[in-house]
Amino acid sequence: MTALDNAALRAVATAANGEQDRRAEIYRSAARIFHRKGYHATSINDIAAAVGLTKAGLYYYIKGKQDLLFAIMGFAMDQLDEQVIEPARRVQDPQARLETIVARHARLITQDSSALTILVNELEGLLPDDRADIIGRQRDYVDFIADTLAALRDEGKVVDLDPTVGAFSLVGMILWISRWYRTDGRLDGDEVVAAVTRMAISAVLSRGDYTSAGNPEETG
Amino acid sequence: MTALDNAALRAVATAANGEQDRRAEIYRSAARIFHRKGYHATSINDIAAAVGLTKAGLYYYIKGKQDLLFAIMGFAMDQLDEQVIEPARRVQDPQARLETIVARHARLITQDSSALTILVNELEGLLPDDRADIIGRQRDYVDFIADTLAALRDEGKVVDLDPTVGAFSLVGMILWISRWYRTDGRLDGDEVVAAVTRMAISAVLSRGDYTSAGNPEETG
DNA sequence: GCCAACCTACCGGGCGGTCGGTAGACTACT
DNA sequence: AGTAGTCTACCGACCGCCCGGTAGGTTGGC
Numbered sequence: 001m002t003a004l005d006n007a008a009l010r011a012v013a014t015a016a017n018g019e020q021d022r023r024a025e026i027y028r029s030a031a032r033i034f035h036r037k038g039y040h041a042t043s044i045n046d047i048a049a050a051v052g053l054t055k056a057g058l059y060y061y062i063k064g065k066q067d068l069l070f071a072i073m074g075f076a077m078d079q080l081d082e083q084v085i086e087p088a089r090r091v092q093d094p095q096a097r098l099e100t101i102v103a104r105h106a107r108l109i110t111q112d113s114s115a116l117t118i119l120v121n122e123l124e125g126l127l128p129d130d131r132a133d134i135i136g137r138q139r140d141y142v143d144f145i146a147d148t149l150a151a152l153r154d155e156g157k158v159v160d161l162d163p164t165v166g167a168f169s170l171v172g173m174i175l176w177i178s179r180w181y182r183t184d185g186r187l188d189g190d191e192v193v194a195a196v197t198r199m200a201i202s203a204v205l206s207r208g209d210y211t212s213a214g215n216p217e218e219t220g
Numbered sequence: 221m222t223a224l225d226n227a228a229l230r231a232v233a234t235a236a237n238g239e240q241d242r243r244a245e246i247y248r249s250a251a252r253i254f255h256r257k258g259y260h261a262t263s264i265n266d267i268a269a270a271v272g273l274t275k276a277g278l279y280y281y282i283k284g285k286q287d288l289l290f291a292i293m294g295f296a297m298d299q300l301d302e303q304v305i306e307p308a309r310r311v312q313d314p315q316a317r318l319e320t321i322v323a324r325h326a327r328l329i330t331q332d333s334s335a336l337t338i339l340v341n342e343l344e345g346l347l348p349d350d351r352a353d354i355i356g357r358q359r360d361y362v363d364f365i366a367d368t369l370a371a372l373r374d375e376g377k378v379v380d381l382d383p384t385v386g387a388f389s390l391v392g393m394i395l396w397i398s399r400w401y402r403t404d405g406r407l408d409g410d411e412v413v414a415a416v417t418r419m420a421i422s423a424v425l426s427r428g429d430y431t432s433a434g435n436p437e438e439t440g
Numbered sequence: 441g442c443c444a445a446c447c448t449a450c451c452g453g454g455c456g457g458t459c460g461g462t463a464g465a466c467t468a469c470t
Numbered sequence: 471a472g473t474a475g476t477c478t479a480c481c482g483a484c485c486g487c488c489c490g491g492t493a494g495g496t497t498g499g500c
Contacts, residue, residue: 022479038344040260044456056458057480065456120399121341124258162407165415168400169393173423176392179340187382195385203393203423242445264490276492277446285490447496458485467476 023061026051031072035114039069039125069122070130076115077137083108085144094151095201101145102200103193105174110189113178120175142167149204159206170200243281246271251292255334259289259345289342290350296335297357303328305364314371315421321365322420323413325394330409333398340395362387369424379426390420 029050033042044065048058062068084104091097109116119138123131145167152158158166173196181192249270253262264285268278282288304324311317329336339358343351365387372378378386393416401412 036344038258038260040258041344043454045454053479054481055456056482059457060479124256124261161419162415165407165412166419168396169416169419172394172396172399173389173392175396176388179392180388187385192385195382196389199381199386199389199423202425203419205422263488265488273445274447275490276448279491280445442500444499445497447494449493449495451492452490454489455487456485459483460481461483462481463479465476465478467474469474470472 022051026058026061027068027072027075030068031114031118034069034072034118034122039118039122066125066127066130069118069125070127070134072115073119073122073126073130073134076119077134079108079115080105080119080141081137085141088144088148094148094155095157095205098145098148098152098204099197099201101148102170102174103197106177106193106196107189109174109177110181110192113181117175117178142171145170152204157206158204161204161206166204169203173200173203242271246278246281247288247292247295250288251334251338254289254292254338254342259338259342286345286347286350289338289345290347290354292335293339293342293346293350293354296339297354299328299335300325300339300361301357305361308364308368314368314375315377315425318365318368318372318424319417319421321368322390322394323417326397326413326416327409329394329397330401330412333401337395337398362391365390372424377426378424381424381426386424390423393420393423 026047030042030047033046033050037046044058045055047068048055051058084101087104088097088100091100119134123134126134142164146163149158149161149163149166153161153163177192177196181189183189187195246267250262250267253266253270257266264278265275267288268275271278304321307324308317308320311320339354343354346354362384366383369378369381369383369386373381373383397412397416401409403409407415
């Protein structure tokens, strides 16, 4: 549960350690509550109460509700960059790179999905400039996956798959984990990560013997 | 854009046709605005203005904001039942049934994603009883897909895939379409539906020659 | 004259955010 | 040692605004 410590460390490189801890706790709590209730349904009072402050006291640490949201999403994006994209960039083989992307992204979500889920669900709560910033970084991520799929296609391992559609579909599969995965569920985090990774790879690799089993095009 | 006509038809089986049309327009507008801005960020005034009424005038047609949301989600669930689940139930072969489910659900989303997207994104805006109702129906849908995957496994077409994880992953892939598909984009709706359906089937069918290309388990 | 289909005006309340304070730890100077 | 000053870390009270919702009309077609 120390997921947001780095965010605060990055946000404030000035003051003493006590303030660091307090601010980190605020970001962490806010992420958890935004995740559970949604950004607009969460009041500043909710967050203040969760960290044992009054609303006015909370404002000593934060600039406003929207800044809080932007900081959380920026942290999530940083996490994605550092834990998923950068490690994957160092993997040359396209299939292994794709496995790295999916497995690492999925693992982040099973570990702590709050910030990463807010990142995709609360975009419209941001100011236009902030939103453009986050959307740009998200697009870079999807492009990175699409490029990897294109490389797989150039290797002949993939036929008839649009890289962009493929990238979006894999991302959808991964992000959805945060909606159904429960820490206390039947499968543990590693099992879920392995299962989803296997599905993702299987989804993009070509099967020579694939044929449709029926015609789903008939309309009702 | 007549997606919500049936909702109003079902909701009010009483009055004249003029009222029907007006109410249908309200539900349709509300769905579109909830979809674009989110439920909590949408005010009753926004909806009233969109249909050319004042707030008080709107209340002649609706009972309240939460009822509006529940009606929209109920309509989306009805759509899913009628356009996806019922047709798929009549398909015996498991692979063909899965193709039917994915293709039909994906097509609904490419045609009009408003209500179906609200259905999954705004659950916490509902009253507890309403939420339990919707969640139950959603669970039935996932179970239906999981049962189909289990049948595929019994046929030997699928190995090593947990039906529940598989069902959730496919649903995630499908629902995510509403986030990236644009009517005026590079691919048209049918192409997107075909591409996603092919990926979905490929994701769950076993490949005898599948091996991991690398080890994504190394941690950073 | 009646009723469906609206409107204007208003209500209580909660929201994000701010203001003016202040307890207490710590420092500086005598 | 005493005390005046300073700064961090808060709090109670308040602001203006907008929200969902309502009361009590008004109007136009039958």
